[in-house]
Amino acid sequence: MTLSQSDRPYPISIVGAGPGAPDLITVRGQRLLTQADVVFYTGSLVPEQMLEHCRPDVEVIDTRSLVLETWRSQLVERARAGKKVVRLQDGDPCLYGALHELMVYLLAEHLEFEIVPGVSAFQAAAAHLKTELTVPNLVQTIILTRTQGKTDVPSREDLSQLAAHQASLCLYLSAHHCAKAQAQLLDHYPADTPMALCYRLGWPDEQVIVGQLDQMTDLTRTANLTRTVLYVISPALAGSAAARSRLYSGDHAHIFRPKSQV
Structure with missing residues (x-):
């Protein structure tokens, strides 16, 4: 059986936590938190309540006062020890998330990872x-x-x-x-x-x-x-009540609403 990307196990998951509300994380992101052995997060940007999704025995590392070289080596060490690692980032990791330098490092270390988008x-x-x-x-x-x-x-x-x-x-x-x-x-x-x-x-x-x-x-x-x-x-x-998309306009035909039905 071939696993989809969402089902395939990765040692490291970089998860978007959303902007702050604990219930705005994606279902996939929440599931990965429940499975995590270790969570790296920035406490000044991600609320501590987000960790309520985790197991009681999870190891939590707050990176707010650490430089990249310090916590990324800890992340790799734990992943290589067979632990399931989540890097929990505010918003969406792909927007102003200091993601690029982490990915370059993980690729150089030949470690597989996944990215789970979040609400920006x-x-x-x-x-x-x-x-x-x-x-x-x-x-x-x-x-x-x-x-x-x-x-x-x-x-x-x-x-x-x-x-x-x-x-x-x-x-x-x-x-x-x-x-x-x-x-x-x-x-x-x-x-x-x-x-x-x-x-x-x-x-x-x-x-x-x-x-x-x-x-x-x-x-x-x-x-x-x-x-x-x-x-x-x-x-x-400011908006405009008169503005309207063509998608649902009565005079607009498309593949799901042929011209004969308009």
């Missing part, structure tokens, strides 16, 4: 705001990006250039540089473009503040926020 903060934000970020005839593109900080951003991805598209723009890891980001965005977006400031989505102390783009810096500073902030800038936040 931008998805949780849209759900909280009861907003579709791709509204027909208004905006059909979502840009996920960050400002220049300690981690370099390629010049071709400069925020002022991305803003020219006036798409739904989700800005991660940028609270420290919100004034610069606001100025760059205002080069192209109208000042009254709707903006949502989202802090620690899914956590008990979450805050979601809705305003407009030219208020972004003032709202951030008034709330005294310096980290764990996602900004959503989009005309979709």
